[in-house]
Amino acid sequence: MRARSFGSLLTLILLLFFTSAAQAQYFGRNKVQYKDFKFEVLKTEHFDIYFYADERDSAQRTARMAERWYSRLSQVFNHQMRSRQPLVLYASHPDFEQTNVVGGTIDEGTGGVTEGMKRRVVLPMAGTLAETDHVLGHELVHAFQYDISAQRTAQNGGAGVEGLPLWFIEGMAEYLSLGPVDAHTAMWLRDAARKEKLPSIADLDDPKYFPYRWGEALWAFVGGRWGDDRIAQIYRDALRSSDLDIAFKNATGLKTKELSTAWQSAIHSQYDPVLKANARVSTFGQDVTAADKTELAMNVSPSLSPDGTKIIYFSSRDLLSIGLFVADASTGRIIHKLVDTTLDPHFSSLEFINSAGSWKSDSRQFVVGAVRKGVPELAIIDVSSGDIVREIPFPRLGEILNPTWAPDGHSVAFSAIVGGDTDLFVYNLDTNTERRLTQDAFADIQPAWSPDGSRIAFVTDRFTTRLENLAPGEYQLATADVATGNIQPVRTFAEGKSINPQWNPDGRRLFFLSNRDGITNIYTVTVDTGAVAQVTAVDGGISGIRR
Numbered sequence: 001m002r003a004r005s006f007g008s009l010l011t012l013i014l015l016l017f018f019t020s021a022a023q024a025q026y027f028g029r030n031k032v033q034y035k036d037f038k039f040e041v042l043k044t045e046h047f048d049i050y051f052y053a054d055e056r057d058s059a060q061r062t063a064r065m066a067e068r069w070y071s072r073l074s075q076v077f078n079h080q081m082r083s084r085q086p087l088v089l090y091a092s093h094p095d096f097e098q099t100n101v102v103g104g105t106i107d108e109g110t111g112g113v114t115e116g117m118k119r120r121v122v123l124p125m126a127g128t129l130a131e132t133d134h135v136l137g138h139e140l141v142h143a144f145q146y147d148i149s150a151q152r153t154a155q156n157g158g159a160g161v162e163g164l165p166l167w168f169i170e171g172m173a174e175y176l177s178l179g180p181v182d183a184h185t186a187m188w189l190r191d192a193a194r195k196e197k198l199p200s201i202a203d204l205d206d207p208k209y210f211p212y213r214w215g216e217a218l219w220a221f222v223g224g225r226w227g228d229d230r231i232a233q234i235y236r237d238a239l240r241s242s243d244l245d246i247a248f249k250n251a252t253g254l255k256t257k258e259l260s261t262a263w264q265s266a267i268h269s270q271y272d273p274v275l276k277a278n279a280r281v282s283t284f285g286q287d288v289t290a291a292d293k294t295e296l297a298m299n300v301s302p303s304l305s306p307d308g309t310k311i312i313y314f315s316s317r318d319l320l321s322i323g324l325f326v327a328d329a330s331t332g333r334i335i336h337k338l339v340d341t342t343l344d345p346h347f348s349s350l351e352f353i354n355s356a357g358s359w360k361s362d363s364r365q366f367v368v369g370a371v372r373k374g375v376p377e378l379a380i381i382d383v384s385s386g387d388i389v390r391e392i393p394f395p396r397l398g399e400i401l402n403p404t405w406a407p408d409g410h411s412v413a414f415s416a417i418v419g420g421d422t423d424l425f426v427y428n429l430d431t432n433t434e435r436r437l438t439q440d441a442f443a444d445i446q447p448a449w450s451p452d453g454s455r456i457a458f459v460t461d462r463f464t465t466r467l468e469n470l471a472p473g474e475y476q477l478a479t480a481d482v483a484t485g486n487i488q489p490v491r492t493f494a495e496g497k498s499i500n501p502q503w504n505p506d507g508r509r510l511f512f513l514s515n516r517d518g519i520t521n522i523y524t525v526t527v528d529t530g531a532v533a534q535v536t537a538v539d540g541g542i543s544g545i546r547r
Helices: 053-077 129-156 166-178 183-194 201-205 211-226 229-241 244-252 256-277
Strands: 040-043 047-051 085-090 113-115 120-124 299-304 310-315 323-328 334-340 365-372 375-382 388-393 399-405 411-418 421-428 433-436 444-449 455-460 476-481 487-490 498-503 509-514 521-526 532-534
Touching (some): 053 085, 053 229, 129 229, 166 211, 166 229, 183 256, 201 256, 211 229, 211 244, 229 244, 244 256, 365 388, 375 399, 399 444, 411 444, 421 444, 444 498, 476 498
Parallel strands (some): 047 085
Antiparallel strands (some): 040 047, 113 120, 299 310, 310 323, 323 334, 365 375, 399 411, 411 421, 444 455, 476 487, 498 509, 509 521, 521 532
């Protein structure tokens, strides 16, 4: 994949379904299990943590994070669990999709599940410390919600947690696990403020307002103005009466209509100066998927062909599944569908939430990470015919993300989750040999091969994360020497994250995304000197591969 047109930097239409499905009980048919998981139990002060040998080290770290979350959330809710908390861990998402702890199917967009009957939390290692910590915190908020709900329902009756809106429950879990500042939520707010389409609280029941983002934004406003302790009060009052007017007024002195006005005013006060400063930016680029009128469709992780004529992206435009489509790069016209996971027996799923595919330099073949019968694989597809040219399974790995083709076409680099950690690999297509470039608890993701084939740029937290106290750091850029494996940091910014690197054709610069000023935009950095320049100034922000 070449970077002259930013490769997979730009997500065509962003709708982040990083779901945790706390309210969906998922009781139903059993799933096919391709692996025999031999679970052991790690007992901590408050948790029974179920894990298997592949993820032993990750489970130990997760146990420490779980107790940390318990301490935080028990204070926020002023509540102690009535019994020990079950936590079931899987080493990767494909393993998680096979769980029989809860019934029904689990798709790639589900980050974790909390079921209400036994209050069991089930989740996969997300491959990075920051993402695992977030999902764990989110699901444990749900565990506290369920425990409080069960206790109050037994004592006083009431509808319980199932009677509360999705934005109320999921937004609370997002706010308490992410905090008040989140770059993706801020994108939603700025865009709605710019278009004068900010919702009221009454509007949040409409599915067009993504409940995780908008719910988080409302709870961030409430917590910031009245304190997080009021959130627990509102939750308990809502459980008792299911009347949100009463619940919010008891805690804030404002009914939902008044609270909506105050919330909208606060959003405008925060973002109008930013929008005014960037008023010169009215549009950005060409909407390649403008002809797709499918409501709530996702069109994500685009990759432009090296010859600049075609684009391949993942889409839910057919609603039943995620497919891989080829489109004309200038018009957006769909040429044909490459992969349909509903009909194609080769794939049980495509890695599309945190991943993108890569073109071969001749613009004829495309490589993507996929899963077949629980085993991750590299799938090489002929773009013209849609035929699968080659499938390369990796039974020892958990999940393959962001494959990138070497310029000479003989190797593919990728990141993979192994035992819950994400490392870099190179696979030689001629000799059928695999080489591991990194092996540690740090996150090494989003690789991109340099035009001369000597280096791989990637995203890592190895320079910022503190493993001794499990404090996730910001993502930064680095390069790995393909021959020696030597890793060097790429200097960008001291603040914010730097992600989604793509090489300039001359191999001297990287395009990347950063939210250094709170708004994610495209920048370039000269790799050897650290000289940085801003490329875009889009007021809403730009999103790349989900991080």
